[in-house]
């Protein structure tokens with residue numbers, strides 16, 4: 001088997017609680033192994049522990065326990081080797097907004113020890129590759145969000161790293177800019193054999209880009225595999241029922257649970273989701289039962305298993321519910 005380019009073994013990280021709050025265990029035995037040339041997607045809602053993992057693997061933070069290796073180097077013992085082997089594109093923009101695109105790239109190249117002429121060559125090459133040739137001479141503050149993000153990724157590539165870390169690379173981008181970056185990430189892994197660790201809370205992004213997907217929940221990897229394999233493990237169909245009124249007393253849930261071939265019923269506001277052996281036979285039965293009890297329904301949809309269903313299976317809640325629960329938690 002090929003040597004893993006990335007390894008995280010039983011990582012634990014606890015943050016001290018702010019002002020009388022209890023300590024927070026951000027990572028709770030997180031483990032994964034990624035072969036060279038693979039895009040690992042770390043998928044999880046806000047607060048799942050994705051950024052903490054990236055910080056530990058990029059030597060910016062230390063785990064309380066566990067080990068991690070990047071390109072064969074230990075993140076504690078061989079920090080310099082790890083830093084040389086990696087490119088890191090943080091969540092927040094990293095380019096100097098007052099400098100031009102080319103100035104940012106040149107500075108980065110010089111910091112990584114390239115000669116002036118090599119730095120110019122590399123900067124020109126990267127501007128071209130990311131379609132930023134024309135904008136290269138302009139101050140970065142005049143760039144669109146998508147252009148800034150492309151420059152951030154270009155900055156992470158100046159020294160030709162073997163492993164690239166992209167922390168939520170497309171958050172806040174419009175669909176077109178997101179699609180552009182997806183193509184670029186695919187090219188890096190496909191044509192250049194680069195190993196990429198990408199964190200995301202977009203199911204669609206994980207589905208499209210991840211050669212290997214790790215679903216992270218409460219600081220642990222709860223499911224791992226290719227998106228296709230994870231979806232294929234779920235047999236049958238998913239049924240989603242939109243009710244006019246939320247099922248606050250659980251009547252509808254109980255009603256559905258009695259029907260044959262229906263399981264894993266989850267209530268999410270006005271929506272009930274369930275797994276069924278066959279959508280074609282389950283839907284008439286569901287509609288009949290609801291009609292009998294005069295429960296008004298807005299819509300019923302049947303779909304093949306999605307990553308959201310995979311998430312639901314392994315965490316017991318839908319991805320959307322996990323995201324909004326976390327946002328509420330943060331606001332409290």
Ligand SMILES: Nc1ncnc2c1ncn2[C@@H]1O[C@H](COP(=O)(O)OP(=O)(O)OP(=O)(O)O)[C@@H](O)[C@H]1O
Pocket residue numbers: 015016024025026044045046047048049050051052053201
């Ligand atoms: N420096 C810190 N001090 C205290 N708590 C922290 C710190 N950094 C992260 N946390 C907490 O640790 C948990 C995991 O955070 P982390 O940023 O790793 O999650 P994430 O999955 O990357 O989320 P997001 O998608 O929002 O970036 C969260 O509850 C977060 O509030």
